[in-house]
Amino acid sequence: MVLRQEAHGDQQGGHVGVRTGTGGVRMPTAIAVTSPELVLPSPDRHTPTAAVLQSAVQSPKTYSLDEALTEMHALIEYHGYVIVLCPASAPDSVRHRLHAIRSVLESDRIALVRSELPPLGLSVLALQLRQLSICDFSPGVLACAARLLSHYIYAGALLGSVAKLDRVPVTLRSHAKSWVPGAQFAVLATPRPELVKVSGGGDALLRGPGFSTKLLYATGQLAPDWVLGELAPAWNVQGSADVPLPGESARWWATGKLVEFAAAIPDISVLYQLVSSVRREDCHWCGLELIGDRCAFCAAPMNTAAESAVRALPRGAT
Structure with missing residues (x-):
């Protein structure tokens, strides 16, 4: 059985929140994309939409760096963590700006995930991550799941x-x-x-x-x-x-x-089981959970015996 957390709407903003085990409500990790064309319709009322980064859509001449920083900072403040899906075919200017935003904010809460998937395939991946964002996966596992799920598209x-x-x-x-x-x-x-x-x-x-x-x-x-x-x-x-x-x-x-x-795979229960079946580790650098061989947030490789003495940063530190 899938251990899926209950999702419900935010009465003020219409956003989807996730009820925690302590009775509180947290916002799911934000899934961000670089184009509105990468946002497929939600299959149900629980699945949140994706955030379309205007810093990637608009030209730097019309959307300043300050505006881009404000946009990303607002997502972090509201959702806690942001996973940005960026096509490998995106112009260098888009990738450079995303890296500049993360660098200036000095935040370990932004994962920049590049994908070799074609446009429609990347839209599907974004939808699957949106579906899983309301489950009980940590941000690190969810971001690393992008690589895993790509093999099944x-x-x-x-x-x-x-x-x-x-x-x-x-x-x-x-x-x-x-x-x-x-x-x-x-x-x-x-x-x-x-x-x-x-x-x-x-x-x-x-x-x-x-x-x-x-x-x-x-x-x-x-x-x-x-x-x-x-x-x-x-x-x-x-x-x-x-x-x-x-x-x-x-x-x-x-x-x-x-x-x-x-x-x-359209079924969230199957997606959940697929991601849950992979062994989880704690990143030795940023402290977030990861699956696979590399942390999606800080890009550090999975810990080895030789690196066991390296102390992780406090989880969630910015």
């Missing part, structure tokens, strides 16, 4: 051309076939890159997940017929839903002729 696209695609290995033969009128390719970016030709008698199967998933798809300049008629049944998905195409998708996939898709 099958993110790809149906493309009309792979001639300029550089996110996934493409053979010279596939490049040549891209110039054939009507050619279509199914590409899987994560968890393992794969490319197959699905038009002209090509192999239409991508290796799918071996667990129950829900399929989200976003239509660009191609029809979703193959995704719904071939891919969804082959992957045995438990439902599908159409969502708006992220504006970054065409650049990420190097073509506007696409249908982006992502299959992932």
Whole structure:
């Protein structure tokens, strides 16, 4: 059984709070994103939305560093901790500004999590973290869970051309076939890159997940017929839903002729069990809990016997 804490609305702001074991209410760890297009609708009234960082959306010329610091400080004050999901494909200026904000605030309560997921896949990851934020996971475990959950998101696209695609290995033969009128390719970016030709008698199967998933798809300049008629049944998905195409998708996939898709675990109880099954450690540097081999907040590697004498900072110190 999932040990899920009770969530309820904040009467003044409409925010979701989490009832603690002592009868008080705490706000869940904030999940922040760098674009409003990375915010999928909440599946229920308990799941909080994501914070869209204006410091990443707006130009530094129109959104000053002072405003960016105020924005982040307000999130920390309200939520306690902030997990920022930043696509690896984001411009250097965005990443530099996020690091500058954390540096100036001198806070150990901001986790900057870079992800190689395609735009729709990253939206799904943000949604899963939002769902788990109202459970009894500590901020450190929740931030580290981003890497774990990424391995269970099958993110790809149906493309009309792979001639300029550089996110996934493409053979010279596939490049040549891209110039054939009507050619279509199914590409899987994560968890393992794969490319197959699905038009002209090509192999239409991508290796799918071996667990129950829900399929989200976003239509660009191609029809979703193959995704719904071939891919969804082959992957045995438990439902599908159409969502708006992220504006970054065409650049990420190097073509506007696409249908982006992502299959992932939709059930919060399964997500909870998945994260709970991983051994937890205390970070030897900042004191937060972590899963995996590295702390998502301070980036320190997992403690080893040689480092056991290093004293951790007080947990939650800023």
